Amino acid sequence: MSVARELKQLTSQQQTRRIFLGRTAQGIGGAALASLLGSSLLAAAGKPDEKNGPKGVIHPLHFQPRVKRVIWLTMAGGPSHLELFDYKPKLAEMDGEPMPGSLTTGQQVAQLQGQKLVCFGPQTKFKRYGKCGAEMTELFPGVGSVADEICLIRSMTSEAINHDPAHTFMNTGTQLVGRPSMGSWATYGLGSEAENLPGFVVLVSIGVGRSPQPIAARQWSAGFLPGRHQGVHLRGVGDPVLYLQNPAGVSREQQGDVIRAVNKLNVQHDAVVDDPEISARIAQYEMAYQMQMSVPALVDTSGEPEKIREMYGCRPGDGSFASNCLLARRLAERGVRFIQLYHRDWDHHSQLREELPVKARETDRACGALISDLKQRGLLEETLVVWAGEFGRTPMAQRDKGSPGRDHHNKGFTIWLAGGGVKRGFSYGATDELGYHAVVHPVSVHDLHATVLQQLGIDHARFTEKFQGLDWRLTGVEGARVLKDILS
């Protein structure tokens, strides 16, 4: 019998014994165990709900889910909606003229504090894509090729105007640090279908060029939710998951021997002290052993057909955004609940004209490929893809750092969605004629979160966790609306 099977059997027996004895592990709860361990324990721990997959804390789901998972493409730094998605002829016309005070008075200002606010016309050419005729930059032929699959939201807003708090807000629904990120909420609520993989996976890429904004691990923290729901960072260099590799001089078989001995001794100890935590411990060692196998297999894309790699535009192991998009598809296939990609360096305070095309090149083809690839595999229908920065950029120029760019802007910017239950080839909301304020159907981060949860089968208002006396929810206390208009 293989070590893996033997381990699995040991875990199963232990779990069965627990259930037979009518007890489950107090510290962890059966549902949580199930979400972590996938099917090997589920067989013993009880039947998963056929429709909804393995159980999270929400059971049954509030709604019939439209998607099983989310792939969130975070364009970190704040991509310019004015160059990419939101063409403003009036801004071009007013290039060089003072920005009307009626728009800017009393608003937050980041690096343009104390500077003259001057209009800055769009710096890229736009064209129409697809049957829907969506207007986007010429730099986005890849995204354009799936224009009929996506839904643009041109009226996105955020509360925060600096990178760190804005990421925290976009990920956790609050600028206070220490709160759970959306991926943690999703796996906490729904559990995971992934066997031997974490339910929430994060991938970070940088491209060529400049000095990108930092990203803190807090962005994928589980906050006050149980630690197992924290995002696991799948790394481009070194061990794909921290501490995944056996020590030098230890073969996989020998590692298995060690784990088997640990688990056996733990079982023997349990027979004496009767501690429910021990079953969970045994299961974790099995899971760790499985991950040591499954994660390297997951990240090794050398078996993908050449034409698929060509489609994304990546080489195996290059750590690029394109590679991460391909990995995102592979993670989706394996049932990972929440997959979040970061591509850094969209922070174009200067050199917008020179540097924006670089970022576009690094991301555009892979974004298009991801949508097409998911679609051709029938996965797009059960996946929600979100493309979003933490904010957009000002219609005003910033000129104090070399060739002109744009400052941070949170009053109106563009994101897009694609996948199950979202209208295709659709656009929603609008900014004013200079691209400053979202004036038609303004969308808040909480609205976006509420919508994503709804697609996963969750009523955001009912999905709460007690923390510091409050029924805390991802969507905050002020209320949020599900964007019904963009749902099909």
Next chain:
Amino acid sequence: MNRIYSLSGLGRPLVAALLLGSAFASSAANSVNFNRDIRPILSDNCFSCHGPDQNRRKAKLRLDVREEAIALKAFIPGKPKDSELVKRILTDDEDDLMPPPESHKKLTPAQKELLQRWVAEGAEYQSHWAYAAPKRPVGKGGIDVLVQERLKEIGLKPSPQADRRTLARRLWFDLLGLPPKPDEVDAFVKDKSPDAYGKLVDRLLASPHYGERMAIGWLDVVRFADTIGYHSDNPRNIHPYRDYVIKAFNENKRFDQFTREQLAGDLLADASQETRVGSAFNRLILSTEEGGAQSKDYEQRYLTDRVRAVGTVWLAQTIGCAQCHDHKFDPTTQRDFYSMGAFFADIKEPIVGKRESGLLVPSDKDTAELARLDAKLAKAQKDYDGPHKELTSAFTKWQDASLVASENNEKWKQVKPTKVTSTNGVKLTVQKDNSILASDKNPTNDTYTVTLTGGLDEVVGLRLEVLPDDSLPMKGPGRATNGNFVLSGVSATVTRGQEKPEPVKFTGARATFEQTVANEKSPARKWTAASTIAGDAKGKPSGWAVLPEAGKAQQLVLALGAPLTIGKGDTLTIELKQNHTEKEHLLGRFRLATTTNAECARVAHPPAPPAEIVTILKVAAEKRSGPQKDKLFDHYKGLVLELAALRTEIADTKKAKKDLDAKIPKCLVTVAAETRRTVRLLPRGNWMDESGPVVQPALPSFLPVSLKKEAKTNAPLSRLDLAEWMIAKENPLTARVFVNRVWRQFFGTGLSKVIDDMGAQGEPPVNPALLDWLACEFIDSGWDVKHVVRTMVMSGTYQQVSTASKELQARDPFNRELARQSRWRLDAELVRDNALSVAGLLVPKIGGPSVKPYQPDGYWENLNFPTRAYDASKGEDQYRRGLYTWWQRSFLHPSMVAFDAPSREECAAERNRSNIPQQALVLLNDPTYLDAARALGARIVKDGGSSSDARINWAWKQTLARAPRPDELATVRQLFEKHLAQYKADDKAAEALLKGGAATLPAESKRAELAAWTSVARVLINLHETITRS
């Protein structure tokens, strides 16, 4: 106005509370108790719309104040059927139902029943349990008495005392955070004296590791970390605060003083270095350096951060919830929130940007050394200052000579070279003062070529000044490490138009100083000026040099054979050859001048003083002003040989002071600014809205503490007043909050489970009498922390076994009733400390800067401004205790994260105890734990005896303080034998496993055995029992 809660209900003894939601829910036999049974229901389901927050209140009804609820006919005491509240919770009509369906709140039948009974019994209210001062219960008191009274009531029996080995391990982990050594366990097991246990407790309480153990929880709750948190998450100087906390616990600093020092250590009448370091508490917030951050925004973030911290650390109140509106469940108003924030408006700090480097925090040793250096410096300076009568005549001579030298100097004309080149790539830069400075490459030999074009008329002498410079070793003038150079030859040629170059003849060479010390391998034992024009003596290293006169200017004067004129279009090329065989003996800074005065060309006068000194010299001695005289004499003192020793002493002492200063730790501390920041109540917490009223520091209005300072003066309340209020005897919260948190350390769960919230949404304590008794004991002992700790661990309740019968597990699965001890996985730091300790690797040094255990490469790759490399600590710092780990808030060490150490971005009153696969991966594969396994393996082989079984036995005792059972022995023996055979057959694998870390690779013949024992050690380090305190 009515107080929000009437205090009248407090007199009666609280009925022993029943555990909510467990096997011991309220039974019909007991009457309804408002605090225990009713307030949690009202708070969770009703207060959001009918509670303290007046802006959200619906139908003007509030249910948190009895009089107002009755006035609005919410219920009629004693008449449930006629009470609106009861009708509303029972109705089928969705429009009338409370709580309304859209709130997603739903009462259980039991809750509905309780509310009806409560109204029937008169709908009495009680003050919120935590807002009335704790009172000693009637009767004897004490942990065991109060726990057993409670157990008797619910029909449970306490468990037996644990065995000595378990108790030893428990005490060591709880009090020191370290495992006991086997001989320490044995000694305790064998100690038959009646007070063996007490003696052990006292011994452990006196250990310096006790302070480390206690510090962990405190550092969590105050959010101590090495970095600023936001965005770039850069380092800040803070580690002396950790040392302060460790020392405070070790010295049993009274908690009232501990509180004063942290909130206001800078304001105390007897403020000292120690109390100021304590005040670093106020600086533990998250701060930012992000470009484009708006200072008003961050000013508010810092204020709210501090209010949340104080709320968590001392009050266990979620005051932070009142940032945008009045609290929904507790009587904290939005004004309370900002008034609390105003206490901290005097703290001097940059809002956006780098933190200052902070207070110098010398150790006692540093202080003594600083004092010694200061005294030495003062003495040397005094001796140097003089009056120095003995120099009078030499001073006069020097003045005369200097006048001559300056007159001579005036006959020299500096030349500005057209071009300067180096044969071997030295960078030569012509400075503003016409001197030439060498930098960059520093080869062994070189020839500098200086070219002059035109402008010389009837020149008879050429002068080379060699000059000191701060950029040179020992200030030069040479580039050798001792400041020396060797000029082995000077030659010059003239090129006129297109003609062939002609050599220039030198007839004499004189220098202001010639080296005679022979330590530079000169065959002549002399380094003369003359040798520079004696022709290139091949193979015989010689030349002009100047040791030991490093750092001083000298001159070489060359007389020309015939007057030389360089007209327009002509060039003079001078080569400075430096062919000495010892490395880097090159000129560092030099300058050329010419003269037409034959007299000048024949004497090397000492260098002329600087122009400002010459100016004074030219004034007749009796006409010089006082300052002129002083300046002149000071300049002279700087030159004379007689004072050289003192000059060196002064310079060396200053440098030693500077070096020491650089090594002395620095710490951000609280410094009160002269002008306080203006604090406003911000509508909806919006920092851009400045329409709210300005608020002054004020204590929360809802807490009935008489101490509230009378407004004697117009001065606002200070942080010191806040501190005094925290520790006022009447403050109902501080003592309860602290003992509840400490209780968790020794029993696994707080008496009130929600450690950071003693408000309405928290949990009324399971055994309120016990919590109150402990709080009183704490206050009455004079806030004696060790007394409280000792009281807890000396109790019989603490000493029970942690195993539970099936019945007990079923009736009290979470051990809230304390009929046994609890068992839990060790905290992150202790998992590390334990492994390193059993491996014999742990370095038990106390305190000091944070250290960097091995961390996977690239883990910090997403940090920026600047990007950072992680340099793992070397030597003993690699094996320090976990609490000294570098705490990078945005990327805390991944082993720490895996075991639930908080990032300390927010105050963390308690940690999760998760059980996740990352923990297995860490213990199996993190180099730290591999290092520990190798070291433990080596110890097994060295000290464990000869047979496999003896060694396994030994290893078990080291790790678990017990002998293995036969089944365990068999499991391990099997693994050992298998791996021994495998490593025997594969030496490469054995070598790979054993290489690296602290261990030295053994001879090939021993490797297989050691590798197999390393496997065994890995198993032991990974056991559930190893990382569990039971």
